[in-house]
Amino acid sequence: MALLEARGVIRRPFFEGRDLDLAAGEIVALSGPSGSGKTLFLRALADLDPVDAGEVRLDGVLRETMDGPAWRSRVLYVHQAGVRLPGTVADNLARVADLHVQRARAERIRAGVDGLDASTDADRLSGGEAQALALDRALACEPAVLLLDEATSAMDPETAARWEGRVRAFADAGGAVLWVAHDVRLAGRVGARQERFP
Amino acid sequence: MTPLALVDLTWWDLTLAAALILINAAASLALRLGLEKKLLVASLRTLVQLSLLGLVLQWVFRQPGPWAVIGMMLVMVVLAGWEAVRRTTYRVRGGYLLSMGVMFVASMTVTLYGVVVILGVRPWYTPHFAIPILGMLLGNTLNGISLGLETALEGFRRDRPEVEMLLAHGATRSEASRDVVRRAVRTGMIPILNAMVAAGLISIPGMMTGQILAGQDPASAARYQIFILFSIAGGVALGTMGMVFVASRLVFDDRDRLRAERIRRVGRP
Structure with missing residues (x-):
């Protein structure tokens, strides 16, 4: 059975009747032209935007039976830009660690990001470093499903490879990943099944 | 004297x-x-x-009896609530009505407390106490509500990526809107705090001037002015917080999603 299952998801005028089956341990690379609605599809799965129709289930449980925050902490969307809050890297991690739903993992979330100094002002991070912060923060939250939106696109190849390895490890440990990526070789590197959008 | x-x-x-x-x-x-x-x-x-x-x-x-006073006060509250929203460039649906509601609760609570508890005036609707005090409160609460609403709605639009990042990690709407709400309430309360700091140093406040011109003992006029400034501070705090909390509830839906499209930008009047 799929870990994340979507049936007939519609968000007009961007996409109609999308299905998705994402099994535990699986990475699916989603590619398609810019502006085709890939990001909106990820946002719809994460329940960040309302949809016009469709069913989404996690582990067979219908999304509407869980409240929004609980769903999103399990099906976690990571924005391409590596969104930062004001303050240091440590402040950024602490803000997420303090969320009620993340209490159990607070220590792990605060632990710090591989390759980043915790006292660095988050505003000064490069694009790639900000993406590293975002990915680390997301992985530390131990979601069931990661929805990655070009999550390593601004990293140098070496750094990208390291984070691809961490995402692969997340899947190997039973997670599932839907990864929007323009880099066609990414799928090969992380052993992903490829799907086109729309 | x-x-x-x-x-x-x-x-x-x-x-x-x-x-x-x-x-x-x-x-x-x-x-x-x-x-x-x-x-x-x-x-x-x-x-x-x-x-x-x-x-x-x-x-x-x-007029004998409370009705003329109540009517007058309601008209004042409605106009102030309307004006508070009219001044803003970001709007949400139902903003005018909510502003009037928040204005009513904030200004009437403080006015009644001032007239009945502090001044001890009976009956509470004695017009030459209730109406001027309400008027002073409305003018300032209007500012607080207006600034708070504007800052909150602008904040939700501008900081949408940050708010949604927190939501994406499982934040509830109140957790995700904390920074925006704080900033908005602060912005709404700063003008009255500045006025309190400057009171009596730079200018003689309007009400105190009026009382002195009307022949009141300046020391008694000063005490009245202090009472009024404290009341205004309370009204502004209640109004600003009320408006910011209600507005920040309105821009989220029942699944705690930020619905930025509910925030409209209008041309400056």
Whole structure:
């Protein structure tokens, strides 16, 4: 059975009747032209935007039976830009660690990001470093499903490879990943099944 | 101390005062500011609006029973609530109604506390206490509500990525909107705090001036002014918080999703 299952998801005028089956341990690379609605599809799965129709289930449980925050902490969307809050890297991690739903993992979330100094002002991070912060923060939250939106696109190849390895490890440990990526070789590197959008 | 005789102003006195407006007119003409028409309209509005207010209050003060006072207070609250939203450039649906509701709760709570508990006036609707106090509160609460609402809605639009990042990690709407809400409430409360810090140093506050002109002992007028400033601070805090909390509830839906499309930007009036 799929870990994340979507049936007939519609968000007009961007996409109609999308299905998705994402099994535990699986990475699916989603590619398609810019502006085709890939990001909106990820946002719809994460329940960040309302949809016009469709069913989404996690582990067979219908999304509407869980409240929004609980769903999103399990099906976690990571924005391409590596969104930062004001303050240091440590402040950024602490803000997420303090969320009620993340209490159990607070220590792990605060632990710090591989390759980043915790006292660095988050505003000064490069694009790639900000993406590293975002990915680390997301992985530390131990979601069931990661929805990655070009999550390593601004990293140098070496750094990208390291984070691809961490995402692969997340899947190997039973997670599932839907990864929007323009880099066609990414799928090969992380052993992903490829799907086109729309 | 015996109160000094109140110097009653006649229409002739006001005509003399209007001569002072000619300074503005001269400046506008000499520097080609193009303000003559605006100046004329502003002067006429001052004259007409305040004269009317005087007549209305005269009538209200003569009515027995609470209804004229209650009616007057409601009209004032509704106008202030409307004006608070009219000044903003970001709007949500139902904003006008909510502003009026928040304005009502904040200003009436503080007015009643002031009139009944602090001044000990019976009955509470004694018009020459209740109406001026409410008026002072409304003017300032209006500012707080307006600034708080504007800052909150602008914040949700501008900081949408940050708010949604927190939501994406499982934040509830109140967790995700904490920073925006804090900033908005602060912004709404700062003007009255600044006014309190400057009170009496830079200028003599309007109400105290009025009382002194009316022959009151300045020390007693000062105590009244302190009471009014504290009341205003309370009203502003209640109004600003109320409006910011309600507005930040409205921009989220029942699944704690930020619905930024509910925030409209309008041209500055």
